[in-house]
Amino acid sequence: MTLDADHPADDLPGEGELPDTIQEPRLWRDNGWTAKVIKNEDDDGWAVAMTKDGEAEPALVGPWTMGRDKKNPKPLDTAAFNTLVKTASEVIRRHEQQLHAMLHKNVSVDIGDERVTVTxxxxxxxxxxxxxxxxxxxxxEPLAEVRVSAGFKLNATSAAAWVESGYGKPGAQGR
Known part of the structure; x- marks a missing residue:
């Protein structure tokens, strides 16, 4: 940015600070999100990157529509930006759900007439x-808790074996 009488240095955001709202044809920032229209390096088209404030990488990168001249990108607008925010938020939500499912597992087993849930x-x-x-x-109500290897394989067999062993440190049955 060039400094002049219309843009004194005192009005510039400090390092790390971003203006709350920007609404330009290729850059739109609002409500914690930034949409940036970029040249698609793989072909002659354009792409849009959606980045959540504070994140280093975009949550979503996708194709962007060409304008009427078939050379330049279609400008961002409120409707497009809101759709992109909704889509990028859904991508993040699905990623978080997938991560949660990978890190948190549970299985229920019946031991005698008692049902035990093992997590x-x-x-x-x-x-x-x-x-x-x-x-x-x-x-x-908690019955037992023990620290195990991150590679422990939880399934109905390993859970039942652990419960039936009296909740001791699982051995090879969980691998």
């Missing part, structure tokens, strides 16, 4: 990942 919660520590294996009765 496995993986803690994805960068240096020493591990998991917590826990058991709860039919009312949700």
């Amino acid at each position: 496995l919660d993986i803690v994805p520590d960068e240096f020493e990942p591990y998991a917590v294996l826990a058991a709860h009765d039919a009312l949700g």
Whole structure:
């Protein structure tokens, strides 16, 4: 940006600060999201990147429509931006659901006439990942909890073996 009488240095955002709202043909920022229309490096078309404020990488990158001149991109507008925000938010939500499903598993087993729910919660520590294996009765009351390898395989067989063993540290049955 060039500084002049219309843009004094005091009015510039500080490092790391972003204006709350920008509504330009190729850059739109509002409600915690930024849409940026970019040249598609793979062909002659255009793409749009949707980035949530504070994130380094876009949550969504997709094709963008050409304008009437068939050379330049169609300008962003309120309707398009709102649709992009909704789509990008859904992508993030699905990613979070998938991650949750990978890190949190549970299985219920019947031991005698008692139903026990066994859960496995993986803690994805960068240096020493591990998991917590826990058991709860039919009312949700905790019965046992033990730290296990992040590679522990929870299934009906391993859960039943753990419960039947008296909740000791699982051995090879969980691998």
